[in-house]
Amino acid sequence: MPETRRNANTTTLGNKGLPITGNSLLAGVSLPAAAIFEAPLSHNLAWMQRFAAAHGAFLAPHGKTTMTPALFQRQVDTGAWGITLATAPQCQAAFAAGVQRLLMANQLIGEANMAIVAGLLEAGAEIHCVVDSTANAEALGRYFASRGQTLNVLVELGVPGGRTGCRTLKQVIELAQCIAAEPALCLTGIEGYEGVVHASDPVPAIRDYAAQLIACAQRLDREGLIASETPIITASGSAWYDLIAEAFDTADLRERFTPVLRPGCYVVHDHGIYRDAQRGVLARRADLHEGLQPALEVFAQVQSLPEPGLAIVALGKRDIGFDQLPQPLRRYRERGSAEDMLSVAGWQVTKLMDQHAFIALPENADDVRVGDVVAFGASHPCLTFDKWRRLCLVDERLDVLEMMETVF
Incomplete structure (x- = not known):
């Protein structure tokens, strides 16, 4: 049964019931899908652990951000002292996952x-x-x-x-x-x-x-x-x-x-409030030459081009956080290559409904097609994680390496 807060549509390939691991976000994965990029994730885990250790402190990342046991385990494996939670059921879920x-x-x-x-x-x-x-x-x-x-x-x-x-x-x-x-x-x-x-x-x-x-x-x-x-x-x-x-x-x-x-949010960072906060950290700390990197994106497809200057993307409040409107980052052709990125310059999300995003297109956006895959960044990752039962861990080629389950 569909649930507003837990999007399960990334569990299978079409209606065949096949696992999506090993497939690409551009081919074979039902979209929209939430994706975590391996390289920035690994960077963020190591970066924050080093930061805490440099100050003689221990790290107990706030697990409510992700409620993702695979990420808890990676945080602990990187050196976390423990995991912070907000509620008794969250503690129960983390303990069941080995924390x-x-x-x-x-x-x-x-x-x-x-x-x-x-x-x-x-x-x-x-x-x-x-x-x-x-x-x-x-x-x-x-x-x-x-x-x-x-x-x-x-x-x-x-x-x-x-x-x-x-x-x-x-x-x-x-x-x-x-x-x-x-x-x-x-x-x-x-x-x-x-x-x-x-x-x-x-x-x-x-x-x-x-x-x-x-x-x-x-x-x-x-x-x-x-x-x-x-x-x-x-x-x-x-x-x-x-x-x-x-x-x-x-x-x-x-x-x-x-x-x-x-x-907690450091683990995947964001394209909004924590990106801005990180700029403040780096301004205060000239010794920190490299900061956190955004690792969480949501991929969705252009659904309709109903009139000039307007694209409707199959992405809504059920798929991505919306305390700030999502930010278009990149665009690809379906079944294309991750190396062949198309422009989203001038694209602006103007309205978000339950499962539709309204995007104002610039006048020169004449190459947009129905079916194009668009990557979106969000602000405040907590509000995106809790919409998904599973997230795709992907590499730079957009190939799915692992499915990470949440326990909200």
């Missing part, structure tokens, strides 16, 4: 979700979740005491007007004291997320937040409220990871704390 250390950067709320985590602990998973209220801490304490288990928790530091998290140092200390009074809870450190910091001049605001997070961690440590011998301090999304890494590095935390960075 042993799970950082749930969210509150664990509701007994049904607590039961999932309890089952994972019984199966041998190492899990850390976050708390920001005594009510949540007390509920967790009661539940895991009833199961005879100990749950690792991190106090979350938020910002006024932001999302979750304690707002002040006083609240952090009071919550840590509450956790210490719960025998079934073990305070293993502190967690934050700088992406909720909004200011007209964001860089100093992000640095201030990082300094506050570090000060809270050190205060908890001085007062003996952290139960772990290797306490964790963790933050960092995909936009400001350089500022967090620098703060953790220059604060000389490494002898006492385990600094953990949690970017």
